[in-house]
Structure formats: structure tokens, C-alpha cells
Amino acid sequence: MKLDIRHIAKLARLEISEQEEQQLARDIDAILQMAGRLPENAGAQTGLEADRPAPLRRDICTPSASREALLANAPELRDGYLVVPKTV
Numbered sequence: 001m002k003l004d005i006r007h008i009a010k011l012a013r014l015e016i017s018e019q020e021e022q023q024l025a026r027d028i029d030a031i032l033q034m035a036g037r038l039p040e041n042a043g044a045q046t047g048l049e050a051d052r053p054a055p056l057r058r059d060i061c062t063p064s065a066s067r068e069a070l071l072a073n074a075p076e077l078r079d080g081y082l083v084v085p086k087t088v
């Protein structure tokens with residue numbers, strides 16, 4: 001696969017020398033060759049297969065703290081709501 005390093009550098013708004021262009025071309029070629037040698041991941045169980053979905057835990061509602069208990073440590077309340085600094 002032939003890549004246009006100058007075009008990629010232009011898109012990335014990079015200025016590269018002729019020597020850097022050649023080095024990048026060699027590096028990218030080596031990376032692509034290595035990726036081409038990676039084995040296929042056939043038969044791996046990732047939990048994302050449609051016919052074998054990942055097991056989910058049961059959603060159970062449990063009681064939590066009351067609103068008053070949660071707001072007890074708030075520095076300032078107004079009409080039951082937290083008062084925070086205005087941000088723009």
C-alpha cells in the first residue's frame with residue numbers, strides 16, 4: 001500500500017523534511033505489515049456476539065438515603081435546591 005506522506009502531513013498541518021518523510025514512510029509501512037500479520041480473532045468469545053449476549057445482572061431497586069439526608073451537608077439551599085455560583 002502506497003501512502004502519500006506529504007498529503008497526510010498537509011492534512012495534519014505539519015511541515016516535514018524530505019528525510020522525515022522517508023522515515024515516516026518506512027515506519028508506517030512497518031506498522032501496516034505488522035498489522036497484516038496479526039492472526040484473525042475467529043472464535044473468540046468477547047460477549048458481543050448476537051447469538052451469545054453477555055450475561056447481565058438483575059436490576060434490583062434498593063432504598064437509598066432521603067432527600068433531606070442528602071442535602072444536609074449542602075452549604076446553601078434555596079427552596080429545596082442547591083445554590084451554586086452562576087457560570088456563563
